[in-house]
Amino acid sequence: MAVSGLVMLLYLVVHMYGNLKIFFGPGTFDGYAHWLRTLGEPFFHYEWALWIIRTGLVAAVVAHGVCAYQLSRRDIRSRPVGYVHRRARSSYATRTMRWGGVILALFIVWHILDLTTGTVQRGFVPGHPYHNVVAAFHDWWNNVIYIAAMLALGLHIRHGFWSAAQTLGAGSATRDRVLKGTANVLALLLTAGFIAVPVGVMTGLVS
Amino acid sequence: MKLTLRIWRQHDPDAPGGMAAYDVEGISPDMSFLEMLDTLNERLTVEGQDPVAFDHDCREGICGACSLVINGEAHGPERTTSCQLHMRSFRDGDTIDVEPWRAAAFPVVRDLVVDRGAFDRIIQSGGYVSVPTGAAPEAHATPVPKAAADSAFEHAECIGCGACVAACPNGSAMLFTSAKVNHLGALPQGAPERETRVLDMVAQMDAEGFGGCTLTGECATACPKGIPLTSITAMNREWLRASRKVPRG
Numbered sequence: 397m398a399v400s401g402l403v404m405l406l407y408l409v410v411h412m413y414g415n416l417k418i419f420f421g422p423g424t425f426d427g428y429a430h431w432l433r434t435l436g437e438p439f440f441h442y443e444w445a446l447w448i449i450r451t452g453l454v455a456a457v458v459a460h461g462v463c464a465y466q467l468s469r470r471d472i473r474s475r476p477v478g479y480v481h482r483r484a485r486s487s488y489a490t491r492t493m494r495w496g497g498v499i500l501a502l503f504i505v506w507h508i509l510d511l512t513t514g515t516v517q518r519g520f521v522p523g524h525p526y527h528n529v530v531a532a533f534h535d536w537w538n539n540v541i542y543i544a545a546m547l548a549l550g551l552h553i554r555h556g557f558w559s560a561a562q563t564l565g566a567g568s569a570t571r572d573r574v575l576k577g578t579a580n581v582l583a584l585l586l587t588a589g590f591i592a593v594p595v596g597v598m599t600g601l602v603s
Numbered sequence: 604m605k606l607t608l609r610i611w612r613q614h615d616p617d618a619p620g621g622m623a624a625y626d627v628e629g630i631s632p633d634m635s636f637l638e639m640l641d642t643l644n645e646r647l648t649v650e651g652q653d654p655v656a657f658d659h660d661c662r663e664g665i666c667g668a669c670s671l672v673i674n675g676e677a678h679g680p681e682r683t684t685s686c687q688l689h690m691r692s693f694r695d696g697d698t699i700d701v702e703p704w705r706a707a708a709f710p711v712v713r714d715l716v717v718d719r720g721a722f723d724r725i726i727q728s729g730g731y732v733s734v735p736t737g738a739a740p741e742a743h744a745t746p747v748p749k750a751a752a753d754s755a756f757e758h759a760e761c762i763g764c765g766a767c768v769a770a771c772p773n774g775s776a777m778l779f780t781s782a783k784v785n786h787l788g789a790l791p792q793g794a795p796e797r798e799t800r801v802l803d804m805v806a807q808m809d810a811e812g813f814g815g816c817t818l819t820g821e822c823a824t825a826c827p828k829g830i831p832l833t834s835i836t837a838m839n840r841e842w843l844r845a846s847r848k849v850p851r852g
């Protein structure tokens with residue numbers, strides 16, 4: 397859970413940073429997308445580096461999902477008879493890890509069909525990501541999907557980052573505030589950074 | 604005080620159980636929760652009914668026998684054991700739900716009594732230090748640094764009550780196991796078994812069918828002895844270190 401989660405987290409930081417280039421216009425953004433495909437040339441062939449990254453990511457997502465499934469099964473089995481007197485336990489971010497994770501998995505599928513393959517987008521033009529992003533966020537409901545998913549992501553990271561640090565034995569009484577703070581900053585930064593793009597398109601800043 | 608209790612009644616491990624309601628009167632706010640149950644049991648006995656079975660021993664918060672989930676909280680609303688909880692924490696006319704610890708690894712024996720043998724087996728698997736018997740060693744033969752002594756003492760406070768398991772949404776026994784691992788691991792006397800202790804105790808914990816830890820923190824909130832959540836982090840660190848040093852197989 398912890399290692400695969402942190403791999404995805406690292407990817408997300410880079411991904412969010414790259415996305416913000418959209419505010420510098422189609423030239424910068426499409427140029428950046430092109431560079432991603434020529435990364436590592438001439439040592440790598442066209443798109444090789446990208447496929448290596450994609451393979452690593454798929455491995456991380458699958459490992460994370462499989463571990464989450466096994467962990468959840470185990471946790472549910474460990475209490476066959478529940479309490480009659482139920483009360484809300486732990487923080488909202490902690491309680492929503494399971495369903496938040498499922499929402500994020502569904503979002504990842506939607507996101508790839510929307511902006512990588514263009515399967516679910518009418519005006520998709522391969523090789524023109526700037527155009528495709530603007531077209532994608534022309535539909536109000538797609539903005540809702542993305543913004544909801546990013547809020548779920550923020551919550552997942554808020555508990556996930558701190559939790560991963562404990563799993564790896566990196567926490568201590570004196571370091572707890574720093575780790576919790578880092579988790580909150582990462583969650584806020586990623587959520588705000590990602591949401592900036594659909595908001596940019598909606599407000600006409602990006603068109 | 605006059606109260607309505609809703610108590611889990613179950614005749615034996617295989618019998619179906621259910622909540623049964625009882626009205627109790629004449630409860631003093633200075634009574635402990637267990638004394639309040641004694642009052643109920645005296646009445647039930649006089650009326651020829653089965654008294655409510657519950658675990659208890661010292662009644663002073665040090666043995667870890669008492670184990671009641673009160674209104675959904677392990678050991679009830681105060682940060683103490685069920686035996687040290689007083690009725691002044693409740694209001695006249697309250698309805699109070701009383702249930703046993705709930706975990707697959709803690710099967711109900713009867714009513715509110717559960718079998719915590721799983722904890723004993725975790726201790727047997729590594730919660731000890733090997734010492735040569737014979738004449739008592741010179742007291743200062745093994746110096747213990749102050750910080751290590753403090754840390755060992757903090758974790759040694761665990762009374763093995765199991766409230767951490769009862770409170771955890773995953774039924775995980777990580778806080779208990781980590782308290783024991785860190786208690787003995789902090790001391791020079793515990794050094795010879797440092798690696799095998801954590802590996803064996805965690806393996807036994809898993810074999811008992813406890814759930815996995817997702818760091819919800821409910822255990823440390825419920826713990827009557829204030830074992831901190833970072834105790835689990837420290838055990839994870841020990842486990843990672845030990846699994847690198849000891850070849851498994």
Ligand code: HEM
Nearest residue numbers: 397398401402404405464493497498501556559560563817
């Ligand atoms: C495939 C979709 C996903 C599912 C089904 C999923 C589910 C889960 C579950 C069930 C947990 C453990 C819950 C807990 O600690 O209470 C978890 C932890 C975590 N998740 Fe996810 N998640 C997904 C996507 C993500 C994404 C996109 C990230 C990237 C930021 C991420 C980062 C983390 C981290 C760092 C942890 C903490 C690991 C630990 O506690 O050891 N997850 N996830």
Ligand code: SF4
Nearest residue numbers: 761762764765767826
């Ligand atoms: S860690 Fe706390 S709650 Fe768990 S068994 Fe020990 S004393 Fe009880």
Ligand code: FES
Nearest residue numbers: 662666667669686
């Ligand atoms: S009866 Fe001993 S701790 Fe409560």
